[in-house]
Amino acid sequence: xxxxxxxxxxxxxxxxxxxxxxxxxxxxxxxxxxxxxxxxxxxxxxxxxxxxxxxxxxxxxxxxxxxxxxxxxxxxxxxxxxxxxxxxxxxxxxxxxxxxxxxxxxxxxxxxxxxxxxxxxxxxxxxxxxxxxxxxxxxxxxxxxxxxxxxxxxxxxxxxxxxxxxxxxxxxxxxxxxxxxxxxxxxxxxxxxxxxxxxxxxxxxxxxxxxxxxxxxxxxx
Numbered sequence: 001x002x003x004x005x006x007x008x009x010x011x012x013x014x015x016x017x018x019x020x021x022x023x024x025x026x027x028x029x030x031x032x033x034x035x036x037x038x039x040x041x042x043x044x045x046x047x048x049x050x051x052x053x054x055x056x057x058x059x060x061x062x063x064x065x066x067x068x069x070x071x072x073x074x075x076x077x078x079x080x081x082x083x084x085x086x087x088x089x090x091x092x093x094x095x096x097x098x099x100x101x102x103x104x105x106x107x108x109x110x111x112x113x114x115x116x117x118x119x120x121x122x123x124x125x126x127x128x129x130x131x132x133x134x135x136x137x138x139x140x141x142x143x144x145x146x147x148x149x150x151x152x153x154x155x156x157x158x159x160x161x162x163x164x165x166x167x168x169x170x171x172x173x174x175x176x177x178x179x180x181x182x183x184x185x186x187x188x189x190x191x192x193x194x195x196x197x198x199x200x201x202x203x204x205x206x207x208x209x210x211x212x213x214x215x216x217x218x219x220x221x
Contacts (some may be wrong), residue, residue: 017042022049034059043070043084052079054091062100073171083108096120099166102127107152115163122168123153131173134201135185136193142181144169147194148199174217187212 017040023029025149032041032055041057043050043065044170050063050082051073062080065072074092081090082100091098091111097120104161112121125133125144133150134145142158142165145151169176176184 001034018053019044020048021051022052023055029055031056031058032060034061040064042066043068043072048072055195072187092121094119097122099123099124101151101153103146103149103151107150108154110155111157111165112155113157114164120168121166122170123155123166124170125153126172128171130171130176130213131201131206133169133171133176134194135181135188137185137189145193145195147199148197150195151198152195165210170220171217173220175220176217180216184212184216 005009010052010179018032018034018043032052038046039059039062039075041050041052041060041063046068048070050065050070052075052110053073055075057075057077057079059085063072063074064082065080065084065086066087068087069086072081072083072221074081074095074097076094078096078134079092080098081092081101083090083105085105087107089109089111091113092099094114094116097112097114099122101108101123101126110123114121115118128146132146133146136143136145137159138154140157140160142155143157144153155164155166165178167178169181187209190208195202
């Protein structure tokens with residue numbers, strides 16, 4: 001890797017993909033600049049450890065772990081983090097960070113760990129509608145489950161530290177702001193969590209939760 005000195009990795013004028021299996025602060029890469037175009041930092045499958053906390057990222061559209069069990073730590077700036085398939089751990093750190101999850105990605109863990117009150121950190125559930133999202137409290141963590149699926153997103157420390165919370169959760173047809181999370185969690189706590197490929201939300205639960213869902217989920221502008 002970079003080693004001693006000030007090391008910069010620079011892309012060309014087109015769309016560049018930087019493929020990595022491991023990057024840690026001691027590797028000594030101070031700057032990765034994608035240059036012009038739509039540029040990505042990609043894992044290569046398998047277990048990738050990508051830590052950009054000591055690296056300045058410029059002109060990078062997203063960090064995508066691809067398949068495998070990845071551990072991804074964002075930079076001090078604004079990052080878009082995707083674990084891809086596999087059970088991944090994502091940590092945005094400082095800056096305005098966006099976490100992306102789709103069905104089939106597995107069981108991801110988000111360690112947001114951003115103490116700045118001015119940052120804006122969000123989760124985007126791509127291709128997932130509001131009536132497919134189930135929230136529950138698991139000890140000090142916020143769990144997001146999806147019916148008919150083993151997938152899950154666990155936002156660690158949600159109930160222990162405000163810095164671990166996200167400002168918003170986006171579904172394909174609505175947005176749930178942080179202030180409304182507890183209202184939905186409390187309403188859903190009456191029913192069993194629909195976890196597993198054969199788990200479904202009962203009609204009783206759907207009818208009872210319909211007015212709550214309409215109240216807490218806001219239309220996406």
